[in-house]
Amino acid sequence: MEGYILDAYTDLRKNKIVLWLKGAKTVSVEFNYMSSLYIGGYGLEEAERRLSAINGIDLVFENVRTAPSMKSSVLLRVSSRNLSLLRRIAEGLQTSKSGSGLSLYDVDIPYEQRFMAENGIFPFAHISVRHGSEISCEESVDDISYEFPPLNTCHLGISFRESEGAVSVASATVDDETISGDEEHVLMEISRRLNASESDVIITHGGDSGKINELYSRARRLGLGSFTLGRAGGLQSTYRSKSYSSYGRVLYKPSPALLMGRIHIDAENSFLYDESGMDGLVEVSRLSLIPLQRMARVSPGTAISGMENVEAMKRRIAVPYRKNRSEDFKNAADLVVADRGGFIYTPQPGFNTDVYGVDFSSLYPSIMEKWNISVETLNCGCCRQDGIRVPELNYHFCRKYRGIVPAVVGRLISRRRRYRTVDDPAAANRSKALKWVLVTSFGYTGYRNAKFGSIECHEAINAFGREILLTASEIAGRMKFRVLHGIVDSLWLKGEGDIDEFVKSVELETGLPIDIEGRYRWIVFLNNKGNGEGSLNRYYGELENGKMKVRGIEIRRSDTPEVVRFAQRILLEKLRGSSSSDDFMRRAMEGITAVREIVRSVKQGDYPAEEMLITKRTSQRVEEYAGNSEQKKILVELGKRGITVNAGEAVRYVSGRNSSGRTAIPEHAADIGNYDASHYVSLIARSISTMLYPFGLTEKKVRLLLTHF
Ligand SMILES: [Zn+2]
Structure with a gap:
């Protein structure tokens, strides 16, 4: 048997590792696997005594090197072929009070990842399996010119119908074809078409937010035993094995719908797929040993953490279990702004012409390397x-x-460098995916809570970063440039010097590559509305090539309603081509006049609901919110309309008004003209003031200019 590893997972019911291989035919192979975890700390003998009462596990004391100290110590190794038992033991130890003096190692690395690491294989590697279990793989993960067969990709859309509190499947689209008819027909026809087209990948919009689970539950209800979206029946049992009953609702707690033998990607729920497509996902999946179907659902930070685990396994280092690992997706600039550790040069708010933007590429990862x-x-x-x-530090x-x-990190930097010399779209996507992984690497490894990081590493990276930026600023001064703004890895320079000479000198003196981002015809640095001081990393301007560059304002935020974005876009377009500060102000006033038209339409109720949608990600469930925040009001309002929102889920609503004041109208109930016009006028005024505040245009003034004709 041979083929490319399309997917890998652990079947805890059968206690097997399952690989799906795409070859002449796409088939699954199951493997027995003996996995293990380590226990250290106080009370090891007692732990051994208690565990020895359990059948089906092997216990042995071993001398093992452990992260983070890398020192060897004696740990109790618990091994078993009964993977679900091993998992229950790990969970039991994590929660049991008597185990509080114990520390656990290697417990949160998924079995399929460990299996692949131990067998020298990885997702999308070409392998062959002989005699049922002998795996051989000729490929090296370090190769950058790897290929894999084209994946049959299918787009699946599903629409539900709701009547008398019960939900049923109304119709579906498979690629461009619509399937309608009775529910049984629609379900079986989806199944049949996916099989007939030998689909490998199914793309949905919102499949993880309950749609796929609902299809299966409807098929069960109708007794359609042969219905399946995968190449085998059912969904993978996920590690988060909590199931949520649906009681006929259309909104659910997202539990990822992972298929067997086919890859389901929810396009609304995959950052890396969105940014870098299938090529990027495959690249990161190969390097982290996180199977593609899971990779599509996790953050770039989880990928880097996966790669570190793989590296630790290769070196036979046991990795400690650590709770509360942050899943937050933050880049270095966000982290630095949060705690002011990196290089910062606050700009003078206002208008400037002829400015160069330069930045060190992957500065923090380069420093770590x-x-x-x-x-x-x-x-x-x-x-x-x-x-x-x-x-500066005594480390x-x-x-x-x-x-x-x-x-x-070094491997990623060098791969990315090599991809950048190759001129093809796949290489560009792979490089882009690696860029995102590198961007998050500081947050994951340089930050205090990271498995392989510490506060000292975090401080050291910042200290090197500040020194490099100071050196670059000094060189700029020597070469007749003035630094207008600087943050973390970027500088904005104005002056008469030769920018290419500057770049050469910086690379020579710091040993790190620096890129010219571009020359701005003009750029506006913004200020904080609170104290009027220049703010960090918030600006907009026009590059010489005509491209507008915008940071830190409403138009860039995903929760901003379309109508507000539209207003800012109109103003930006009016500002295009500004040649002096007088010219800029004249254009800004023209912009405000143009935005007035939007305000007029908003007030007349002409705007369609979808342009008014506000997106908010909730952080807790409605009953957990204290006080009477905006967030809570929305959730209460949605609750009244029968919609439960779980922590972490995004809600989309239109801000409306009823007899008792402001209210939130859920997306599906929103209708043209049904919104709180004065709230949206305020949002528009605020967004225009954000851009023009350095010129004295407060929110109040802008609102007057927009509403008094
Ligand atoms: Zn040393």
Whole structure:
């Protein structure tokens, strides 16, 4: 048997690892697998005594190196072929009070990931399996010119009908064809077509938000035993095995709908797919050993964490279990603004012409790689005299042992560099995916809560970063440039100097590559409305090539209603071509006149509901919100209309008005003209004031200009 690894997962009911191989035919192969976890800490003997009463596990004391210290210590290894039992033991130990002195290792690395690491295989590798279980793989994961067969991709749309509180399937679209008729026919026809077309990938919009689960539950209700979207029946049992009964509602807690033998991607729920397509997903999946169907659902940060786990497994280092790992997707600039650790040069708010934007590419990852920054290389015993010194701080990093973080990050940087020299769309997408993984690598490894990070690593990265930016600023000064603004890895320079000479000198003196982002015809740095001071990383301007660049204002935010974006876009277009500050102000006033037309339409109730939709991600369930915040009001209002929103779910609504004041109208009940016009006029006025505040145009003034004709 041979083929490309399309998917891999653990079947906890059968206690098997399942691989789906795409070859001449696409088939599944199941493997027995003995996995293990380690226990350390106080009370090991007691733990051993209690565990030895359980059948089907092996217990042995072993000398093992553990992260983060990399020191060896004696740990109890618990192994079993009964993967569900092993999992229950791990969960039991995590929650049991008597185990509080114990520490656990290797418990949150999925079995299929460990299986692939131990067998030297990875998603989309071409492998062959002989005698049922002997795996061989000729491919190297380091290859960047790998290929895989084209994937048959199908777009699936489903629409439901609701009557008397019961939901049923009304119709479906498979690619461009609509299937209608009675429910049984629609369901079986979806199944038949997916099989007939040998689909490998199914793309849905909202499949993870309950639609796929609902299809299965309807098929069960109708007794359609042979209905399936995958190549085998049912859905994968996920690690988060909580199931939510639906009681005929259309909105549910998103539990990912993972198929067997086909890959389901919910296009509304996949950052990396959205950014870098299938090529990017496959690239990151191969490197992290996270199967593609799961990779499509996790953040780039989970990918980097997966790669670090793989690197640790390769080095036979046990990885501690750590609760509360942040899933937040933050980039370095966000983190630095949050705690002011990186280089910051606050801009003077206002209008400037002829400005260069320059930035170090992947500065923080490059620092981690270059100076070997990882928790296990920090203040090592072997390099006390001649270690890598950190500027300003009394720390050093090892010169002898290559850290896990720098090894992982270094591989990504060099892959990305190689992809950038190849001129084809797949390489461009792979490079883009790697860029996102690198962007999050600081948050995951340099930050305090990271598995392979620590507060000292975080400080060291910032210290190197500040030193490099200070050096670059000094060079700018020597070369007749003035620094207008700087943050983390970027500088904005104005002056008469030669920018190419500047770049050469910086690369020579710092050893790190710097890119010219472009020359701005004009750029406006913004200020905080609270204190009027220049704000960081919030600006807009026009590059010489005509491209507008915008950061930190409403138009960039995903929760902004379309009508507000539209107003800002109109103003930006009017400002295009500004040649001086007088010219800019004249155009700004023209812009306000143009935005007046939008305001007039909004007040007349002409706007369609979809342009008014506000998106908010909730952080908790309605009963957990204290007080009477906007967020809570919306959830209460949605609750009254029979819609439950779970923590973390996004809600879309139109801001409306009823007899008791402001209210939220859920997306599906929103209708043309049914909105709170004065609220939207305020939002528009606020967004225009955001852009023109440095010129004295407060929200109040803008509102007057927009509404008094
Ligand atoms: Zn050392």
